[in-house]
Amino acid sequence: MLLISCPFCGERPEDEFGFGGDASVRHQGGGDGTEPASVEQYADYLYLRDNPKGRHAEYWVHRYGCRRWLVAERDTVTHEIFSVKSASEGGTG
Amino acid sequence: MSGARRIPGAGLLAGAPPVSFCFDGHRHTGVAGESLAAALIANGERVVARSFKYHRPRGVMGIGNEEPGALVTIARPTGDEPNVRATTVELYDGLEARGQNAWPSVRFDLTAVNDVLSPLFPAGFYYKTFMEPVSAWPFYERMIRRIAGLGEVPRVADREIYTSTHAHADILVAGGGAAGLQAALIAARAGARVILADENPWFGLGLLGETATIDGLPAHDWAREVGKELAQFENVTLLKRTSVAGRYEQGFVILCQNLRDAPPAAGDPMPRWRLWKLRVKQTIIATGAIERPLLFANNDRPGVMTTSAAVGYLDRYGVLVGGRIMVAAGDDAAHDAAARLARAGAQVTVVDSRDSGSRIALEAGASVEWRARAVNTRGRAGVTTVRIEGSAGHRWVPADIVATSGGWSPALHLYAQTGGKPVWDDTRQMFIPGTTEQGAVTVGACNGTFDLGAALGEATSAAVKVCEAIRLTAAARSPVAENSHDTAGAGQWSEVRGRKRCFVDIQNDVTVADLDLAVQEGYRSIEHVKRYTTLGMGTDQGKLGNVNGVKAIAEARGEAMSAVGTTRFRPPYVPLPMGVVAAHLSPDQHHPMRRTAAHQLHEAAGCVWLNAGAWLRPQFYRRGGETDLEAVNREVLAVRRNVGLVDVSTLGKIEIAGPDTITFLNRVYTNGWSTLKVGMGRYGLMLREDGIVFDDGVTMRLGEQHFVMSTTSSGAGAVYEWLTMLLETRWRDLRVTLMPVTEQWFAAALAGPKAREVLGRVAEGFEVSNDAFPFMGGRVGRVAGIPARVFRISFSGELSYEINVPADRGEELWTALLDAGRPEEMAPYGLESMGVLRLEKGHFVIGREAEGRTNPYDIGLGRMVSTKKWFVGKEALDFPEMKNPRRRQLVGVVPANKTERLPSSAHLVLPEAPDKVGGSQGWVASMAWSPTLDHDIALALVEGGHARTGERLLAYAPIAGKKVAVDLVAPHFYDPDGGRQSG
Amino acid sequence: MTGSNLDWTIVRYSVFSLARQALAGHAGWPEAWRKPEPKRRYDVVIIGGGGHGLATAYYLAKLHGITNVAVLERGWIGGGNTGRNTTIVRSNYFLKDNAFFYEHALKLWEGLSLDLNFNVMFSQRGNIILTHDFGGAEGATMRYNALRLNGIDGEFLTREEVRRRVPDLDFSPTARFPVFGAMNQPRSGVARHDAVAWGFARAADRRGVDIIENCEVTGFDIANGQVTGVRTSRGEIGAGKVGIAVAGHSGTVAAMAGLRLPIETHLLQAMVSEPVKPFLDTVVISPGLHLYVSQTDKGEVLMGGALDGYNSYSQRGTWPAIEDVVSASVALLPRLRGLKLMRTWGGVMDMTMDGAPIISKTPIQHLYLNGGWCYGGFKATPGSGWVFASTIANDAPHPLNEGFSLDRFRSGRTLTERGVGNLPHHH
Incomplete structure (x- = not known):
């Protein structure tokens, strides 16, 4: 049972949270008004992952808490959590 | 013949009341609170179980959770409990236990014929045979399955009460021996919130019989005093009879507490087990060490036990395990034990593999022979004689107990579960912690520290450090241990090879020869050997046998112990009752059932309920003797011709x-x-x-x-x-x-040509005329006096208003609307009728027609896809596959002969080749009888379907064996122009 | 005892050889597979000594005459997901690409013990997939009708038929997960997982394949867009072709060749109870609860559930998944309440973004990838090796694995069996 330190609610157990995947992938174009990505670029964005063995920046949502999105940096081998930030401040997406 | 007897006045339970219990039909008397194993030994019951594979007789070999052999079934009014270690259940009046894995009984087990045939059943024999003919494998497998297994799973769900609790603490101390007590005391005095857990009913059991004193007190008295002091702290929780089962990330620990073994009196709400889900900042692991048995021929007979267990029964329960006890010693600790056994009156012989050592046993009246070993045993239902190999040659010696002392194995399970790496210490001949673990520290015997004084010092400094880590100041006062010495030594190994059977895993019948065979056949990795031979895979998970196994493998491989290593330590440390693991999540907590605010009214109206995802929703409301279909037809036609009311709160x-x-x-x-x-x-x-x-x-x-x-x-x-x-x-x-x-909202939809009349009667603050409140309009006002948001939207295709009110006024609204619709005899309709209505309109539903592989074009919604702006998913619509004309596309389906019913769950196939492998053209996603059109209708996803309107196919349901000719049509069966909803 | 020449007498496994050896104290059994030193060059190097890698080597030798093959294993063979799964073998897939591939695998399973001369204990005891309500049954029947139309066996069991097969399910009126009915694939079943690795290893070894344990690949030699060998902890090994079959480590190994994959690594746990006498003779699955329960030949109740839910290479699980699996098991089979949970473990799963595997050529010439098995890899083992061997031997996919190409993630022709989209932790 991971212990995730929600910046809004404090330390809470894993089962209050939902996982949102790799936070390092970036959507290019479109919504922010810039040129849309090519189909190939988009496919890579959608499907390819670094899948690191070690530090991983990832989204979590405090589903049964404040319902805010967070970006955690966690070790995928030891499950050590190095940092948790609000996605709207510290997010990388 | 057992020479076991009780020693009056000895043990921790002196003065406890006698109780009556029963084993395999034999009624006996024991002492309340002693372990069943102690009671069985005291009553001369030697064969209490049978082994897994060869069904050899098994007695009591250990004294706690490490017990591999003495597994019994306890009969309980709440449901029988199989595979209970007799060493861990506390005796209560009326306890009924019986042997298992034997027929007809553990004393006389006919299935023990396996033992005679054992040469045919070496490790992994099943991989080499039973292959031909292929059809015979199920037969062989049934046979194997019947012989395997241990006890019987309870006939019915047991009715025990289980509970679980969450707790937080600064420090968990796992193990209430000398080191654990000392660590807990230091932390408690520093003000830390401490939980001290020990699997036994008493703390400090390892100090019983200890010759050293601590702070001037006999060691066990010191433990008792520390226990008393700890109990005074408000910041300390003492958990006896509690196993620390698993350590997980970030200080999460699972503990399992036994609250009682005796069945509850009627109405007693005390649970049997409690699961502790603990979050701690630091864990001090003081789980001690487990004595390693010796490997020699027929070392599995009842009567062979570890020395610490043999003397433990005396120290704890006042039960002398035998009359003639052979102690196979390899260190001074065994002599301490032998001395106590001798003083209690047993005739004790010590054979010690060393040249010399402690004289304490000799002085207590035991005979001691140096440079001697136990090498074999005899005895049908338990040891009667032991073969000794010494400087004076071989001889058989009568004995009813062989107490073996191979050395010690630190209990590293908790340490290793989260990634700690045990390493082999060649000097002390044991695996010890090799790396430091974040958030945990090992102290005392489980850290390889066997000298009492040193262990106390280690516990003290570890506790101080741990307190510092959580910003508490602890006084580093360590008690003085006098006359303390490291009695554990390096232990000994017996070197027995050849065809005589030396058992490494007592429960699973894994012998040294099996391990040799595995290595011979190339299964060299410890994990391969384990899996090939089942070493350590029993309910004891190899607590006694595994290190001996590593040794045997190392010798077979001709390599060092360190090259072999250990298998992975996996939680739980002790088997956990599944009921207690599930205590926190009852089925309804596991998957909560959601109900809308008008649930009671639907129930009262006689609705038929439907599980719809997480929600419980009315399927339809049956009247009188209606069939399902009649009820749905009535509801659908009421909406088409009149007006109906449906609960749509789940949106x-x-x-x-x-x-x-x-x-x-x-x-x-x-x-x-x-x-x-x-x-x-x-x-x-x-x-x-x-x-x-x-x-x-x-x-x-x-x-x-x-x-x-x-x-x-x-x-x-x-x-x-x-x-x-x-x-x-x-x-x-x-x-x-x-x-x-x-x-926060309850929502109901009024639907049907007369919906406006009904709404008009209860609408306040907004007009309902078509001009004032057009299709797709939304109004805020009151309905029947309740603040409401009213949306003129339609799923049924009829004139329809969706009325949203605060959830706590849902029942009120539902009742008021039904009242308002009385002139029209308005009735509620359910989800099934709503499904028919939408199907007639050709509306798709997410999860049916749009089934997770469907793009907007597939369901004919290309017009909804804006070309003027970006939206989520837009780029993906440019994937080449998205425009493939062979994609599965939404079409309508009607039977070619309108009087025929469509089969449910059907696929569509070409009429000329219905059984062609891979010939499915698509499938029916939704279908229903349309009372409006008087025939079946369906929506289907068909390869290239948009271009196939008019084609005739077969709707084919092979499992039901039904085929019906169908025509592909446009997916709008009723009012395709939508005039009815917008008028 | 090392070297490529088979200088030991091949002992065929049978009841007769077992009896003969019993008389000789079993002293004559040879090594199941040799422990050769790696050669400097092989025609084909397979990275990964799990079931898939070993099966690939076996079929390369048996069906394609390519015997100068090495299987490189970082630890001990079969030590990954081959040795830590819930042992279920079935082919009840809906999408045609999946269905035909897994059915091919199932047919290989049916003859595998004889083919390998190693009893893998494939036991066709069915997979009872419960449906808890009418809607679920309707959807499941549609899927099983698809099975039948694809030439695969499948049947619907009514509530009463389920009760006869698995009387211990909760049939009470208050059951939270009422048994409406079930789908069953009679030919599906379970197998002895370790035996699959050992059987393929022994059979491949007999055909000349070198199985090299304790040999970790540390890099690739790539020249002009073509792989020419691998670097390992035991030296450089030249290779005409290289196949990767490393499951949860696909991403790490592919990264050494400069490839990013549509794969995330996740943890899946499984667990067993203490052994008890047989009471469950089939596999019970509840897709709604995401639960698998069966009883092993040893008598343990074997349970598996959903992923832990986030990327993980840890090979050990966290508590919530255990609690979920046990709670669901007890809810479905109330008799389990009184049993004890004996051991839990975890394996790392190579979860693709669409939930289907990748058996494919890669952008690098003569480098092939077999991975992305999600948690369906065990049942695929012989089929996976079979098509991967064909793909490597012919430098082109077999029709059975054409759909499992890496390209599908750029063409949009993804294979989402459950339709949940690019969320590996939801497959």
Whole structure:
């Protein structure tokens, strides 16, 4: 049972949270008004992952808490959590 | 013949009342609170179980959770409990135990014929035979399965009460021996919140019989005093009879507490087990060490036990395990034990593999022979004689107990579970912790420290450090241990090879020869040997046998112990009752059932319930003797011709506010939103990022900057999370706020040509005429006096109003609407009828026609896909596959002969080749009898379906064996122009 | 005892050889597979000594005459997901690409013990997939009708038929997960997982394949867009072709060749109870609860559930998944309440973004990838090796694995059996 330190609610157990995947992938174009990505670029964005063995920046949502999105940096081998930030401040997406 | 007897006045339970218990039909007397194993030994019961494979007789070999052999079934009024270690259950009056894995009984087991045939059944024999003929394997397998297994699973669900609790502490101390007690005391005095857990009913059991004194007190008295002192601290929780079962990340620990073994009196709510889900900052692991048995021929007979167990029964329970005890010693600790056994009156012989050592046993009256070993045993139902190999040659010596002392294995399970790496210490001949573990520290015997004084010192300094880590100041006062010495030594190994059977794993019947064979056959890795031979895979998980196994493998491989290593330590440390693991999550907590605010009214109206995802919803409302279909037909026709009322509270609702909402909606829906006026709503189609239809629903603009979005019932949570993710991670510049409000509202839809009349009677603050309140309009006002939002939207295709009121007024609204509709004899309709209505209209449903692989074009919603703007999933619609004309596309299906019924769950196949492998053209996603049209209708997903209207296919359901000719038609069966809903 | 020449007498496994050896104290059994030193060059190097890698080597030798093959294993063979799964073998897939591939695998399973001369204990005891309500049954029947139309066996069991097969399910009126009915694939079943690795290893070894344990690949030699060998902890090994079959480590190994994959690594746990006498003779699955329960030949109740839910290479699980699996098991089979949970473990799963595997050529010439098995890899083992061997031997996919190409993630022709989209932790 991971212990995730929600910046809004404090330390809470894993089962209050939902996982949102790799936070390092970036959507290019479109919504922010810039040129849309090519189909190939988009496919890579959608499907390819670094899948690191070690530090991983990832989204979590405090589903049964404040319902805010967070970006955690966690070790995928030891499950050590190095940092948790609000996605709207510290997010990388 | 057992020479076991009770020693009056000895043990911790002196003075406890006698109780009566029963084993395999034999009635005996024991002492309340002693272990069943102690009681069985005291009553001369030697064969208490049978082994897994060869069904050899098994007695008691250990004294705690490490016990591999003495597994019994306890009969309980709440349900029988199989595979109970007799060493861990506390005796109560009326306890009934019986042997298991034997026929007819453990004393006389006919299945022991396996033992005679054992040469045919070496390790892994089943991989080498039973292959031909292929059809015979099920027969062999049934045979193997019947012989395997141990006890019987309880006939019915046991009715014990289980409970679980969450707790937080600064420090968990696992193990209440000398080191654990000392560590807990230091931390407690420093003010730390401490939990001390020990699996036994007493702390400090290892100190019984200890010759050293601590702070001037006999060691066990010191333990008792520390226990008393700890009990005084408000910041300390003492948990006896509690196993620390598993350590997980970030200080999460699972403990299992035994609250009682005796069955509850009637009405007694005391649970049997409690699961502790503990979060701690630091764990001090003081789990001690387990004595290693010796390997010699026939070392599995009842009467062979570890020396610490043999003397433990005396120290704890006052039970002398035998009359003639052979102690096979390899260190001084065994002599200490032998001395106590001798003083209690047993005739003790010590054979010690060393040249010399402690004289304490000799002085206590035991005979001691140096440079001698036990090498074999005899005895049908337990040891009667032991073969000694010494400087004077071989001889057989009578004995009813062989107490073996091979050395010690630190209990590293908790340390290793989260990644700690045990290493082999060649000097002390044991695996010890090799790396430091974050958040945990090992002290005392489990750290390889066997000298009492040293262990206390180690515990003291570890506790001080741990306190410092959590910013507490602890006084580093360590008690003085006098006359303390390291009695554990390096232990000994017996070197027995050849054809005589030396058992390494007593439960699973794994012998040294099996391990040799595995290595000979190339299964060299410890994990391969384990899996090939089943070493350590029993209920004891190899607590006694595994290190001996490593040794045997190392010798077979001709390599060092360190090269072999250990298998992985996996939780739980002791088997956990599944009932207690599940205590926190009853089925309804596991998957909560959701009910709408009008649930009671539906129930009272005689509805038939339907599990719809997480929700319980009315399927239809049966009247009198109606069949299901008659009820649905009635409800559907009422809506088509008159008016009906349906509970639609389950639809997801998200309030949206902010000046950039239109921009936001333009990005999340495929269609355009820029022209949406206040007081009007619009249907939106939402895609996943991979271009697949995700959700749909109407968003209503209630004010300039105030909107309410409606989602599918099942998508409510996921849509909200996805939209907030977009806002928080990508579109932080958008001034938009979302609020999920599904649970705050009750919603009912009035549908049918007379809906306006009914609504008109109860509407307040808004007009209902077609001009004043047009199709897709939204109004805020009151309905039957209740504040309401009313949306003129339609799923049925009829004139329809969806009325939303605060959830706590849902029942009131439902009742008021039914009253208002009395002149029209308005009746409620259920989900099934709603399904028919939407099917007649050809509306798709997420999860049916849009089934997770469907894009907007597939379901004929290309017109909803704006080309003028970007939206989520837009890029994916340019994947080549998205425009493939062979994609499965939505079509209507009707039987070629309208009087025929369509088979359910059917596929569509070419009439000329219905059974061609891979010949499915697509499948029926939804179908129903249309009472409006008087024939079956269906929506189907068909390869290239849009271009195939008019084609005749077969609807084919092979499992039901049904085939019906069908025609592909446009997917709108009723009022395709939509005049009825907008008029 | 090392070297490529088979200088030991091949002992065929049979009841007769077992009896003969019993008389000789079993002293004559040879090594199941040799422990050769790696050669400097092989025609084909397979990275990964799990079931898939070993099966690939076996079929390369048996069907394609390519015997100068090495299987490189970082630890001990079969030590990954081959040795830590719930042992279920079935082919009840809906999408045609999946269905035909897994059915091919199932047919290989049916003859595998004889083919390998190693009893893998494939036990066709069915997979009872419960449906808890009418809607679920309707959808499941549609899927099983698809099975039948694809030439695969499948049947519907009514509530009463389920009760006869698994009387211990909760049939009470208050059951939270009422048994409406079930789908069953009679030919599906379970197998002895370790035996699959050992059987393929022994059979491949007999055909000349070198199985090299304790040999970790540390890099690739790539020249002009073509792989020419691998670097390992035991030296450089030249290779005409290289196949990767490393499951949860696909991403890490592919990264050494400069490839990013549509794969995330996740943890899946499984667990067993203490052994008890046989009471469950089939596999019970509840897709709604995401639960698998069966009883092993040893008598343990074997349970598996959903992923832990986030990327993980840890090979050990966290508590919530255990609690979920046990709670669901007890809810479905109330008799389990009184049993004890004996051991839990975890394996790392190579989860693709669409939930279907990748058996494919890669952008690098003569480098092939077999991975992305999600948690369906065990049942695929012989089929996976069979098509991967064909793909490597012919430098082109077999029709059975054409759909499992890496390209599908750019063409949009993804294979989402469950239709959940690019969320590996939801497959």
